[in-house]
Amino acid sequence: MNDQHYVECRDHGKQSATYVCQHILQTLQDSKPRGFWSAEIGPGELHPDSWCSECEAMVNAVGEWNGETEAKAGISLICSVCYERARDLNHGT
Numbered sequence: 001m002n003d004q005h006y007v008e009c010r011d012h013g014k015q016s017a018t019y020v021c022q023h024i025l026q027t028l029q030d031s032k033p034r035g036f037w038s039a040e041i042g043p044g045e046l047h048p049d050s051w052c053s054e055c056e057a058m059v060n061a062v063g064e065w066n067g068e069t070e071a072k073a074g075i076s077l078i079c080s081v082c083y084e085r086a087r088d089l090n091h092g093t
């Protein structure tokens with residue numbers, strides 16, 4: 001069974017979908033690196049859910065992701081092409 005989810009990106013068409021925090025989305029707009037943390041990668045997973053250093057610090061202070069931390073992070077759906085660009089910008093490549 002294929003659990004792959006897709007999103008229709010206005011720039012890249014139908015692509016694999018993943019989730020990122022609002023700060024990662026800001027990086028796509030202004031190219032300012034904010035750090036890039038990701039969930040553990042499962043078999044065959046190329047684009048795990050990811051978040052910035054600010055959100056990493058918040059979750060570490062609370063101890064876990066929950067409804068409140070997810071709301072503060074502003075979790076958003078993003079396509080795999082945008083994700084790769086954001087990852088590269090945050091890693092300085």
